[in-house]
Amino acid sequence: MKPVYGPFQRSPKGETPRTPPPARPKRQPPRRGPTGWPLWAEITARAGILLLGAFGIGAILQHIDAQPEGRKPWGQADLEEPGLHLFTSTHLRALRGNADACLAALDGSDMQFTRAGPSTASTPACHWQAGVRIEQSNVGYANPVPDVASCALAATLYVWEREILQPAAQDHLGSEVTEILHYGTFSCRRVNGAQSGSWSEHAGANAIDVSGFRLADGRVIEVTDWDAGGAASAFLREVRDVSCQLFTGVLGPDYNAAHHDHFHLDMGSWQICR
Ligand SMILES: [Zn+2]
Structure with a gap:
């Protein structure tokens, strides 16, 4: 099998070294939010929490509204x-x-x-x-x-x-x-x-x-x-x-x-x- 010489290594016969392959661009690490999570995960989690919160508040208000007048926090x-x-x-x-x-x-x-x-x-x-x-x-x-x-x-x-x-x-x-x-x-x-x-x-x-x-x-x-x-x-x-x-x-x-x-x-x- 023909030997493959790495960059800047001389072959035993004095061949010129192979041109090094162009460096692959380094992969950028994902952007992170304030909590250290990847930004996309943080945005998704926050949106989920907000949505759940909105549903929760809506359900609580609906529950209170269904109560008799005398049991509502703003009732008489x-x-x-x-x-x-x-x-x-x-x-x-x-x-x-x-x-x-x-x-x-x-x-x-x-x-x-x-x-x-x-x-x-x-x-x-x-x-x-x-x-x-x-x-x-x-x-x-x-x-x-x-x-x-x-x-x-x-x-x-x-x-x-x-x-x-x-x-x-x-x-x-x-x-x-x-x-x-x-x-x-x-x-x-x-x-x-x-x-x-x-x-x-x-x-x-x-x-x-x-x-x-x-x-x-x-x-x-x-x-x-x-x-x-x-x-x-x-x-x-x-x-x-x-x-x-x-x-x-x-x-x-x-x-x-x-x-x-x-x-x-x-x-x-x-x-x-x-
Ligand atoms: Zn008294």
């Missing part, structure tokens, strides 16, 4: 809508600054109430927004019936009775609550009755102090049963815990000695659950 509170959902507390809290929407929501419920006139208290801090007097709710309120309640407080109590209080009573006590025992709502005073400091939510009729519950079977569970153990304690502790899903302020015996005998439930601006 519907106090008869059964169950707690993602936006229940958002809707109830939105009622605080919107008297018309709040009264419309109460009108749409089975709560019987009358509108209260403006506060006659001489202290400017002691006024309420859209005050109402609860005449009849799904659960009774012991005499003397609560004084004025802010509309948002009344609306939240209405949902709380059905969605939190009664299920907890059934689960732990096997009975239903027929009457809520309380120390009232409106009270023109500062926090803890102090001479100075912040005004209480009670001064705006925006809080109720609940001291116990009368059951259909005749038993009375008082908040002072907090440490009694057994079903009564378990019931009270669940009510305290779950009430925080609806009320902005929930204070009980764990908070301080002043609350050893009642739950303070309010719709103020401070979120507290103790």
Whole structure:
């Protein structure tokens, strides 16, 4: 076989070296995107993600749109809508600054109430927004019936009775609550009755102090049963815990000695659950 000599090698017989073949152009590496992937793969992946995202958002919006009005994030509170959902507390809290929407929501419920006139208290801090007097709710309120309640407080109590209080009573006590025992709502005073400091939510009729519950079977569970153990304690502790899903302020015996005998439930601006 005839030997083939590489470039610049002399043949043993002194032949001139073969002309080297022209260098093949070097293959360019593919352009890469910021992630280090080839650019084409990155563009395809990003387009895919965008497309999936658009489909996902579309599906979510369609799902929300199919919900009843009271369950939409931008919907109004519907106090008869059964169950707690993602936006229940958002809707109830939105009622605080919107008297018309709040009264419309109460009108749409089975709560019987009358509108209260403006506060006659001489202290400017002691006024309420859209005050109402609860005449009849799904659960009774012991005499003397609560004084004025802010509309948002009344609306939240209405949902709380059905969605939190009664299920907890059934689960732990096997009975239903027929009457809520309380120390009232409106009270023109500062926090803890102090001479100075912040005004209480009670001064705006925006809080109720609940001291116990009368059951259909005749038993009375008082908040002072907090440490009694057994079903009564378990019931009270669940009510305290779950009430925080609806009320902005929930204070009980764990908070301080002043609350050893009642739950303070309010719709103020401070979120507290103790
Ligand atoms: Zn209170």
